[in-house]
Amino acid sequence: MIKTITVAVDGQGLHDITDAIVQVVDEAGWYEGLCTLYIQHTSASLLIQENYDASARHDLEAWLNRLVPENDPLYTHTLEGADDMPAHIKAALTATSPAIPIVDNKLALGAWQGVFLWEHRRQGGQRKIIIHLAS
Amino acid sequence: MIKTITVAVDGQGLHDITDAIVQVVDEAGWYEGLCTLYIQHTSASLLIQENYDASARHDLEAWLNRLVPENDPLYTHTLEGADDMPAHIKAALTATSPAIPIVDNKLALGAWQGVFLWEHRRQGGQRKIIIHLAS
């Protein structure tokens, strides 16, 4: 089973999409299975991470921005803006297609896990995520 | 098919869980398929890497500890200990849900590949991994 969702994001950072994924899994009503997520973009990624404390998300974003800064003289791919090449590198270092099991009719996230769209471009935009459910 | 295993780890580093995963696949007895692993934690990850030489695992751990040190003044998420925020960052940079094919009744790891739980907290603990098998 395949379902596509579009998430509108207004800028860089971790956007919580847990509820949207849980809703798709709940509607499918499967007892056991695997939910695989796929983001159709090369400057955003999908992260399963700490969902409780906003400071952890803030630090993740700040740390990655420092590791992969804009305007690095190494970059030659600069025509699409100062945030474009850092966005590709950040996407390459993080996940494009995480999978989460379905157990007892529920998405089996750990107690402190949420699902996030990690937007790496400044302006954000409409991001498409394909959700595949397998038994 | 879903199976959950719990791995007790005594501290940071790469813990070889290959045998436990192979056992689940062997017991299932499938000829072909896909084995997806999922770790229900945000400060540990799952790695498929070199299983032959312990020095490679040592260097992986040492390199990542240097890239993501404790007590970085950038961190604001510090209430849960000096090793907590680095653990979240390390988990974000590595895999939460790797998949390995099953071919000819066997987990199709390469000649030098093993499966590791990569613990990023100092104290370790009980870590839950969900294993999903698909045909």
Next chain:
Amino acid sequence: MIKTITVAVDGQGLHDITDAIVQVVDEAGWYEGLCTLYIQHTSASLLIQENYDASARHDLEAWLNRLVPENDPLYTHTLEGADDMPAHIKAALTATSPAIPIVDNKLALGAWQGVFLWEHRRQGGQRKIIIHLAS
């Protein structure tokens, strides 16, 4: 359904394998599903990234080479050559088993996404990739 392909690579960098993966999916002729890729090596990885502009691939490679240089005095695993330990670290930071949905009989890559074998050893060689298709 499982299929194994072997890709000959002549050195470090991003090698476009999109056509080979698309061909396997096209031949299978499935309407909907999931295509999971698995690389049986610990010094190469699989990347879904920007396929349009070669400068983006160049910068990805240059950036990762700077982050994980050869001859770092931290390394103790040095017997297999100066490029061996950096290759393991690069593989640990990038994907071993990405998955791409199949939608309407086609591999559902985004408009600018391609599939790449990311070779991290200088000499390259024959790299085996297992392709698993699930409905």
